[in-house]
Amino acid sequence: MRGRILAGASTSTKVLVGLFAAHLLLKVVLFPYMSHAPLHGDERYYFDSARALSNLVRDLVGFGPVDTAELKRNLVGNGWFMPGNGILITPLFLVDPHASIVTIRLYLGVVTSLLLLITVIRVRHVLGDLYAAMLLVVPGLIPMWLLFSIGGWGDLVAGLLIVLLITELVSWIRTLRVGHPPSAWAAVRMGLISIAVVYARSSASILVLGMGIVVLFVSLTLLRGRDRVRAVLAGGLAGVVFLLLLAPWSLFASHSLGGRVITTTSVPTVLANTFGDRDELCYGPCDPTSTIWFTPVRYAREVARATDTNELVVLKEMSAYARQDVTPRSYADDVLMGFARYTFQPASFSKDVRSPDHSPEAMHKFILYATNVMWAFLAVSGIGLLLTVVRRTVDAQVISLLVTLGIGSLLTQPFVHIAGSRYWTSAAPLAGIAAALLLFLIDARRAQPRFSQGTWIMKGDTEHGSAISEPVISRWLTIVQTVLAAAVVLVAVGLVVLATI
Amino acid sequence: MDRHGPAGSRKRATVVAGCVLGAVLIVLSPQFGRAEPSGRYRPPLPPDALTTGCYPLPTGLTIDFPYQVRTDEDLADGRTRRLVLQYDEIDADQARRDLAEALVRAGFTPRARGDVLDYAKPGVGQVRATITPIPRLGDDDLVRGTVELILPKVARTSDAPECLDRFSTKRFAEAEQDR
Structure with a gap:
């Protein structure tokens, strides 16, 4: 049957379908390991936000009064997380308001595989078969990534959306290189994907902002006259779509918490808990018997009540007080420790998300070892690309630059936040793209390259028509990549030196 | 004539079918009951210890500053x-x-x-x-x-x-x- 369906398909299509089937199969095999696992940490928020959003839809459909108290408490909560994953899970609670944990995880498993499929199709269309296949293997077959894909956190979803954003940017820049401004539809798509990334993981705002600046800069340099104006207007349209969809969250969260919230309120507490003295966060120790996240919020609310202000003001003051003794050395130490957690324990959640009675030790070992090996490959590829200056084709240079910027901006996380062994899932798909690009570059050096002809189609040949010639563009891209690679080395060496002197 | 060919019209049909299904589910959603969020991820503002009267200050003593x-x-x-x-x-x-x-x-x-x-x-x-x-x-x-x-x-x-x-x-x- 399968043979008949794929009878007319190309080899690459067959390989891609096979890899996606392997992804699904491995997900099914791993599902029982986590299917009954009780809620872990922030999952509580994401599921509660989805429940509250489903009730909002019910209230709106029934023209009834909206339960704003429920929304404030469950959707905005402390204002830490944007409800991207909550929105993703809402359809389930619309149909099954009392969905069990197994149903929720099953639903998430289906949705994340669909998102992977959409991403792979788009990547194949824009970047080529090699990139699509690589994504299906890493992260598509990494056991821990598959477990995270049935969890409620937004990091993994953000990682796939970031790849979608990169494909949009690559197409956008190709259009500019041909000498045309991007279409309005492309602009709307860019805005939609950008805001989806931020809703899924607000810490990716830096990435989105960086990419926005790149697009604006490229539009201004590659086009002239009316086309340049139209390209800038397209960028503006993407920005308007982004801001229009950000506004409901910012306004409602600000209204709920009584202070200005743009994306998240967590930054002050996060900085204090990561780099400051936790025993001074509440101008002394915070209340015991609670978490390092909840207890400062409770205290800030008490101070806000006593002084008739809002908790966000208090949280900022608390954070500054707790960080008075941060030195360059202590900061560098903490950042390096964060990087270690970010990088070296990709499967550490596997012990926290086990179904009672459904998670044999052998499976745990498999998850641990396979994840470690596959993530090590991804991490080395990602770091490899950060340090590589691509010269081969302008298109490969553009992809290299965008992926480098993407990975670089995601790696700002340990500089501002306690890094957890969950965050790598945001960077993993981008690192997959990096791995494919490096493979392509290595292959292209061979006498008979395999990936630049024949079945494995690499996209990216564009006719030229922009205001600047391709060799000039290429020279500039080489310079920018060199500067970025040097910056990466400088930051890494700087951190180590600061931490050791 | 569909300028996108059969694949384009199939895609459009899928999108339309998805939207219709979504709309039907949204309209029917109140029939399935109401979800019950736990509200546990927002620490409540605890009552002020000195106003609850649980462990009172000596009679008549009040704290008059914040x-x-x-x-x-x-x-x-x-x-x-x-x-x-x-x-x-x-x-x-x-x-x-x-x-x-x-x-x-x-x-x-x-x-x-x-x-x-x-x-x-x-x-x-x-x-x-x-x-x-x-x-x-x-x-x-x-x-x-x-x-x-x-x-x-x-x-x-x-x-x-x-x-x-x-x-x-x-x-x-x-x-x-x-x-």
């Missing part, structure tokens, strides 16, 4: 209680003056002059207060200092939920023992 209670515990001597609170927005002198006036209003008389406020009232007992500014504060910090009160011990007045909530009473040592 404050938050930090800890409350009975001391090992079995007769006294140590209540620590932080004062906000005012300096240490102001806190000291306000507290001294409040003690006098509540019928207490000073026992000794010194850094520590030391007052007593017949039939109630002794109250001592040590006021300490928090070091290294910025000018804008709302929280300014700490008041440590040594008071006569009182029994819990009620078993109401707020009197058993350690985040409200701030009697963490006791809660730890009860565990």
Whole structure:
């Protein structure tokens, strides 16, 4: 049957379908390991936000009064997380308001595989078969990534959306290189994907902002006259779509918490808990018997009540007080420790998300070892690309630059936040793209390259028509990549030196 | 004519079918019942320990400046209680003056002059207060200092939920023992 369906398909299509089937199969095999696992940490928020959003839809459909108290408490909560994953899970609670944990995880498993499929199709269309296949293997077959894909956190979803954003940017820049401004539809798509990334993981705002600046800069340099104006207007349209969809969250969260919230309120507490003295966060120790996240919020609310202000003001003051003794050395130490957690324990959640009675030790070992090996490959590829200056084709240079910027901006996380062994899932798909690009570059050096002809189609040949010639563009891209690679080395060496002197 | 060919029209048909299905589910959603979020990821604002009356201050004594209670515990001597609170927005002198006036209003008389406020009232007992500014504060910090009160011990007045909530009473040592 399968043979008949794929009878007319190309080899690459067959390989891609096979890899996606392997992804699904491995997900099914791993599902029982986590299917009954009780809620872990922030999952509580994401599921509660989805429940509250489903009730909002019910209230709106029934023209009834909206339960704003429920929304404030469950959707905005402390204002830490944007409800991207909550929105993703809402359809389930619309149909099954009392969905069990197994149903929720099953639903998430289906949705994340669909998102992977959409991403792979788009990547194949824009970047080529090699990139699509690589994504299906890493992260598509990494056991821990598959477990995270049935969890409620937004990091993994953000990682796939970031790849979608990169494909949009690559197409956008190709259009500019041909000498045309991007279409309005492309602009709307860019805005939609950008805001989806931020809703899924607000810490990716830096990435989105960086990419926005790149697009604006490229539009201004590659086009002239009316086309340049139209390209800038397209960028503006993407920005308007982004801001229009950000506004409901910012306004409602600000209204709920009584202070200005743009994306998240967590930054002050996060900085204090990561780099400051936790025993001074509440101008002394915070209340015991609670978490390092909840207890400062409770205290800030008490101070806000006593002084008739809002908790966000208090949280900022608390954070500054707790960080008075941060030195360059202590900061560098903490950042390096964060990087270690970010990088070296990709499967550490596997012990926290086990179904009672459904998670044999052998499976745990498999998850641990396979994840470690596959993530090590991804991490080395990602770091490899950060340090590589691509010269081969302008298109490969553009992809290299965008992926480098993407990975670089995601790696700002340990500089501002306690890094957890969950965050790598945001960077993993981008690192997959990096791995494919490096493979392509290595292959292209061979006498008979395999990936630049024949079945494995690499996209990216564009006719030229922009205001600047391709060799000039290429020279500039080489310079920018060199500067970025040097910056990466400088930051890494700087951190180590600061931490050791 | 469909300029996108059969694949384009199939895609469009899928999108339309998806939208229709979504709309139907949305309209029907109230029929399936209402979801029940737990609300547990937002720490509630605990009632102020000194307004609940669970472990009251001596009769008539009020704290008239902005404050938050930090800890409350009975001391090992079995007769006294140590209540620590932080004062906000005012300096240490102001806190000291306000507290001294409040003690006098509540019928207490000073026992000794010194850094520590030391007052007593017949039939109630002794109250001592040590006021300490928090070091290294910025000018804008709302929280300014700490008041440590040594008071006569009182029994819990009620078993109401707020009197058993350690985040409200701030009697963490006791809660730890009860565990």
